[in-house]
Amino acid sequence: xxxxxxGQSGGPTxxxxxxxxxxxxxxxxCPDIDRVYGMRNGVEGFLKDHLVDLTSVSEEELEKLRIxxxxxxxxxxxxxxxxxxxxxxxxxxxxxxSHDVAAFLYVGGNDSMDTVSKLSAxxxxxxxxxxxxxxxxxxxxxxxxxxxxxxxxxxxKFVASTVREINRDASVYDRKTVTIIEIMGRxxxxxxxxxxxxxRQKLDNPVLIYLPEVCFDSERFLSHVEEALTRRxxxxxxVSEGIHDEKGFLCERTGEMQVDNFGxxxxxxxxxxxxxxVRNRLGxxxxxxxxxxxxRCSSAYLSATDWKEAAMAGSYGVKAAxxxxxxxxxxxxxxxxxxYAIHCHTVPVSLVCNKEKTFPLEWITPEENDVTDDFAxxxxxxxxxxVSIPRKDGLPDFACLDDVTQxxx
Amino acid sequence: xxxxxxGQSGGPTxxxxxxxxxxxxxxxxCPDIDRVYGMRNGVEGFLKDHLVDLTSVSEEELEKLRIxxxxxxxxxxxxxxxxxxxxxxxxxxxxxxSHDVAAFLYVGGNDSMDTVSKLSAxxxxxxxxxxxxxxxxxxxxxxxxxxxxxxxxxxxKFVASTVREINRDASVYDRKTVTIIEIMGRxxxxxxxxxxxxxRQKLDNPVLIYLPEVCFDSERFLSHVEEALTRRxxxxxxVSEGIHDEKGFLCERTGEMQVDNFGxxxxxxxxxxxxxxVRNRLGxxxxxxxxxxxxRCSSAYLSATDWKEAAMAGSYGVKAAxxxxxxxxxxxxxxxxxxYAIHCHTVPVSLVCNKEKTFPLEWITPEENDVTDDFAxxxxxxxxxxVSIPRKDGLPDFACLDDVTQxxx
Numbered sequence: 001x002x003x004x005x006x007g008q009s010g011g012p013t014x015x016x017x018x019x020x021x022x023x024x025x026x027x028x029x030c031p032d033i034d035r036v037y038g039m040r041n042g043v044e045g046f047l048k049d050h051l052v053d054l055t056s057v058s059e060e061e062l063e064k065l066r067i068x069x070x071x072x073x074x075x076x077x078x079x080x081x082x083x084x085x086x087x088x089x090x091x092x093x094x095x096x097x098s099h100d101v102a103a104f105l106y107v108g109g110n111d112s113m114d115t116v117s118k119l120s121a122x123x124x125x126x127x128x129x130x131x132x133x134x135x136x137x138x139x140x141x142x143x144x145x146x147x148x149x150x151x152x153x154x155x156x157k158f159v160a161s162t163v164r165e166i167n168r169d170a171s172v173y174d175r176k177t178v179t180i181i182e183i184m185g186r187x188x189x190x191x192x193x194x195x196x197x198x199x200r201q202k203l204d205n206p207v208l209i210y211l212p213e214v215c216f217d218s219e220r221f222l223s224h225v226e227e228a229l230t231r232r233x234x235x236x237x238x239v240s241e242g243i244h245d246e247k248g249f250l251c252e253r254t255g256e257m258q259v260d261n262f263g264x265x266x267x268x269x270x271x272x273x274x275x276x277x278v279r280n281r282l283g284x285x286x287x288x289x290x291x292x293x294x295x296r297c298s299s300a301y302l303s304a305t306d307w308k309e310a311a312m313a314g315s316y317g318v319k320a321a322x323x324x325x326x327x328x329x330x331x332x333x334x335x336x337x338x339x340y341a342i343h344c345h346t347v348p349v350s351l352v353c354n355k356e357k358t359f360p361l362e363w364i365t366p367e368e369n370d371v372t373d374d375f376a377x378x379x380x381x382x383x384x385x386x387v388s389i390p391r392k393d394g395l396p397d398f399a400c401l402d403d404v405t406q407x408x409x
Numbered sequence: 410x411x412x413x414x415x416g417q418s419g420g421p422t423x424x425x426x427x428x429x430x431x432x433x434x435x436x437x438x439c440p441d442i443d444r445v446y447g448m449r450n451g452v453e454g455f456l457k458d459h460l461v462d463l464t465s466v467s468e469e470e471l472e473k474l475r476i477x478x479x480x481x482x483x484x485x486x487x488x489x490x491x492x493x494x495x496x497x498x499x500x501x502x503x504x505x506x507s508h509d510v511a512a513f514l515y516v517g518g519n520d521s522m523d524t525v526s527k528l529s530a531x532x533x534x535x536x537x538x539x540x541x542x543x544x545x546x547x548x549x550x551x552x553x554x555x556x557x558x559x560x561x562x563x564x565x566k567f568v569a570s571t572v573r574e575i576n577r578d579a580s581v582y583d584r585k586t587v588t589i590i591e592i593m594g595r596x597x598x599x600x601x602x603x604x605x606x607x608x609r610q611k612l613d614n615p616v617l618i619y620l621p622e623v624c625f626d627s628e629r630f631l632s633h634v635e636e637a638l639t640r641r642x643x644x645x646x647x648v649s650e651g652i653h654d655e656k657g658f659l660c661e662r663t664g665e666m667q668v669d670n671f672g673x674x675x676x677x678x679x680x681x682x683x684x685x686x687v688r689n690r691l692g693x694x695x696x697x698x699x700x701x702x703x704x705r706c707s708s709a710y711l712s713a714t715d716w717k718e719a720a721m722a723g724s725y726g727v728k729a730a731x732x733x734x735x736x737x738x739x740x741x742x743x744x745x746x747x748x749y750a751i752h753c754h755t756v757p758v759s760l761v762c763n764k765e766k767t768f769p770l771e772w773i774t775p776e777e778n779d780v781t782d783d784f785a786x787x788x789x790x791x792x793x794x795x796v797s798i799p800r801k802d803g804l805p806d807f808a809c810l811d812d813v814t815q816x817x818x
Binding site: 008012040041044045068069070071074075076077157160161162164165166168169170171172173174197198200268287289290291292293294296297298299300301303380383384385386391393394395396398400 | 417421449450453454477478479480483484485486566569570571573574575577578579580581582583606607609681696698699700701702703705706707708709710712789792793794795800802803804805807809
């Protein structure tokens with residue numbers, strides 16, 4: 001009888017705990033597995049031996065954590081050293097062995113897959129039988145070798161719904177206004193692209209969408225906005241936080257304009273920068289909205305498809321480990337049929353880590369200010385289905401391991 | 410047979426169209442009313458004779474607009490002149506008479522009640538039989554003579570839920586961080602106070618709450634934050650956009666300011682200001698989140714209580730007008746029993762307009778960094794109950810009169 005350990009790493013998502021749910025339930029159902037441990041705050045916490053035993057967590061708590069956004073176990077941004085002779089490696093393996101760990105599952109994005117890859121490689125080198133499996137997770141949808149990543153679709157559903165709601169808000173006055181909505185995505189425009197789904201018909205807002213995959217040109221942007229304003233009063237523009245021109249990120253431009261009382265640059269988003277640009281150059285009432293962390297932590301618009309797939313990825317990871325797989329990441333492959341369906345398989349984690357799958361250039365329109373219908377066909381199936389969140393006193397009733405721990409301290 | 414006209418004015422809310430629904434359904438059910446007209450963009454559109462006939466709007470469209478955020482008819486920020494000899498007054502009454510209007514209902518906040526009050530007063534002066542009724546609407550909850558205002562509770566439910574979600578997101582890393590959440594409310598702290606409902610237990614985040622009713626002291630704020638950081642790693646602070654010290658609004662410190670038609674300062678950024686203050690003075694990782702327009706236009710966290718009460722206020726307004734009332738606003742009175750219940754009555758609109766009901770000082774703690782349990786007892790009943798939003802292709806399916814009009818243009 002052996003044990004399984006699971007960790008969460010990197011930025012949280014709305015369904016990262018659904019993957020945890022998948023891992024825990026699959027491990028508990030497996031007769032060959034004795035205990036399921038959770039690392040508090042990923043590898044960083046594991047190094048301090050901050051573990052939690054999830055083997056006997058109540059069904060009620062499991063159902064609750066399943067709909068809870070943010071990493072239930074806590075997360076970290078810890079990068080293992082490149083140098084394999086670093087003492088951290090034997091230390092980790094010693095600890096894994098002391099806890100009788102047969103399989104190490106890590107839920108995360110590119111950086112977390114780097115951890116899985118490095119531990120796999122070290123384990124192979126020392127002939128360790130421990131299996132290392134990555135469970136994909138990122139709202140950015142930027143992992144290679146998978147059709148999409150758990151977390152993306154719920155963020156997409158939040159973005160598309162919220163942009164549609166902001167369009168309603170921004171269109172109530174009978175005067176020309178420009179609303180800039182800044183969406184997460186430093187190098188990959190996937191999430192910003194989903195704002196196109198907010199349209200209920202052609203020519204609907206957002207009429208302009210800018211992704212970081214192409215070079216942003218402020219003058220061209222202003223002429224696009226002016227042109228759009230000849231067709232409609234209220235213009236919504238969606239931009240990725242990472243849009244940039246040949247001089248660099250636009251968001252870094254705002255620091256040049258504003259300095260606080262301490263002489264420090266005020267770091268504002270590119271949305272704020274463009275809001276000021278529109279107001280000052282076009283003399284049009286402008287507003288910017290930064291969707292900020294809410295787009296990755298809101299449970300309001302969970303996609304049932306995403307939520308189920310996240311759990312599936314977790315449980316598939318356990319089964320793959322028990323079948324002897326290692327050094328891999330669980331990935332989704334879309335069935336070729338017309339109706340949407342996916343299946344899980346594994347891909348070598350060394351081919352995934354530290355790579356970014358950016359938005360396909362062929363899905364960006366020639367004017368570089370919109371995305372094509374091919375993208376909508378790709379994304380629409382992912383955001384289908386609702387998840388009902390239990391409420392207590394009118395508010396979402398979340399699981400919170402942190403509170404339990406803090407009470408015990 | 411006479412007609413009724415209804416308009417929406419000021420900032421939109423999530424349930425402003427539920428009030429419109431209440432007006433339309435009550436008017437259609439009333440045998441003495443022939444047609445129900447809607448003003449496009451409030452009085453501003455009415456002056457251009459931009460009307461829409463709502464008498465035969467389909468049940469399907471009515472059900473849809475009922476859950477649609479933002480003003481279905483469009484809104485305006487139009488202030489009637491103080492001078493009663495201004496030609497706009499006879500013009501409005503001429504137009505009302507030409508459309509055989511018996512009752513004028515206006516859904517809005519303080520400024521909109523000013524419109525109702527001025528038209529009532531002018532109508533009385535010229536002996537017009539037309540009745541003028543205000544239907545309260547504001548997320549700010551700052552109208553006097555009513556227990557609360559439609560729109561407040563849904564915004565409150567959004568704020569409390571979202572703050573709870575951001576707390577989840579902000580607490581995943583095992584390092585000291587301060588998260589500042591900026592909430593709407595220029596002069597009244599009601600909405601910011603509802604962030605206290607996000608706590609699931611005492612000492613939970615948000616551990617600090619600052620309202621504009623008391624003078625903000627940056628040094629005292631920093632010492633509160635430092636003290637809180639000794640007790641926990643992740644500190645969430647909720648602030649009203651309108652917090653100020655003796656030198657004025659903090660948001661004006663960031664260098665951004667605009668003025669709207671009423672001479673109100675349009676503000677941005679006290680959260681950003683405090684984020685920089687924490688980072689620079691305490692050397693702590695800090696982030697700020699501005700909830701922005703989403704808090705007033707999201708349909709994700711509609712309060713069923715609010716939603717029903719908004720419709721009730723609209724239909725009560727029609728009944729009051731038909732019973733001969735005028736120069737008044739519909740108001741809510743809470744029943745004295747233990748269980749929550751309200752009833753509608755009317756109050757003189759001249760006593761409501763241009764006044765602000767700020768947050769009671771006795772509900773602010775002596776340290777001026779939190780609210781008391783009395784407030785929770787007041788607010789909790791208002792956010793109860795969920796409203797299911799119909800979806801199409803995975804996204805909320807809203808009604809949109811603007812699109813219809815734009816297609817016709």
